[in-house]
Amino acid sequence: MAAYIRKVRTASGATAVQIAAKQGRRDKVLEHLGTAHTDSELAALLATAREKLLAGQQELDLDLGAGTGGASMITGKRSRWLIEVIDTAWRRLGFGVVDNEAFFQLVAARIVEPTSVADAGRVLREIGIASAHRNTFVRTLRRCTAHSYRDDIAQRCFEHAAAAGDLNLLLYDVTVRREALAVRAEVRDLCLEPGRSQESMKLGAA
Template sequence: MAAYIRKVRTASGATAVQIAVKQGGRRTIVEHVGSAHTDSELAALMQLARGKLHAGQEELDLGLDVPGNSGKGPSLITAKRSRWLIEAVETAWHRLGFDVLGDEAFFQLVLARIVEPTSMSDTARVVGEIGLTPVHRNTYANALKRCATSDYRDRVATRCFEHAAATGGLSLVLYDVTVRREALAVRAEVRDLCLEPGRSQESMKLGAA
């Protein structure tokens, strides 16, 4: 037997707002909230009826604020941690062998950029939001310097190559990136002609066709 809000037109032309229940096919009026003659009055009465209908249901009592609950009183969330995200990145980091760098600040810089595109100065915010303790801003700056002075690019590339070679499926594709001297001369000539008054690339294409 669930209560509900009922609106009904009265003989005077007003709209009555009531709280009713239906049981066994019979409707019973539990409370007459009031009668409205305007839309604003009706809205106010409907809001009042909802408050009466859901009284005492706005909070779910979990017993967290009962004295004697573990002897600590109310339970509070003091920290949060994106555990699965951090562990997924850490697992990939170790599997690829990047932990050989031994650089926590560099790891946090990479992690922050995986979470969201951000700057070095904003790395601490991103790292802190997912539950890690960020290092000092100067430590991040020093880590970026080490990327150049300690040849991080080649070391990371080497680890990636070794991982790919060890796990199989490694293939190399070689591209010929040389450009023939004749091709450069043709491109230069077309460019010069397009710069002449009255000529464009489209007209040159039509003329060539």
């Protein structure tokens, strides 16, 4: 009964890697090695499966030095292209004027998943960025006002838009509900005041 490597597509779209053997007309699974969700995970599982299949077979002594031995292991994941796109856009827009890595991490986390400062570390770890400590993020937000981060970013945005020959404004709200209400209160737009609907404003205007 010769064993072989078997790849099976799961319902979620992942790929299960197994060592199996033919038993009559059916495949008998001898060992389930794991499920791969990315090409790198699949390559690692296939390499482990090949090592298991070749275990115990004679090897030629080619005097290539001591091998590392052991099965392949996935020690980490990194969303390389996503991180590079965010970093490239950051530098191209001139936002590097804000020399603060923690601030960049907060912006990257909000782009990937609009969430709270407390949850930013989780988002960053999921895409493979070594997150700064939560206390560092809190201190960074305080520096935003003290060191005029908003003015520096706004100036770079204006310069970039002006150089392109066309000025456009895009407002992207990533605030939580309480923060959004505070911003609306500062704007003093009557249509956005609590208790006032658009219909009531129309009646008042009439």
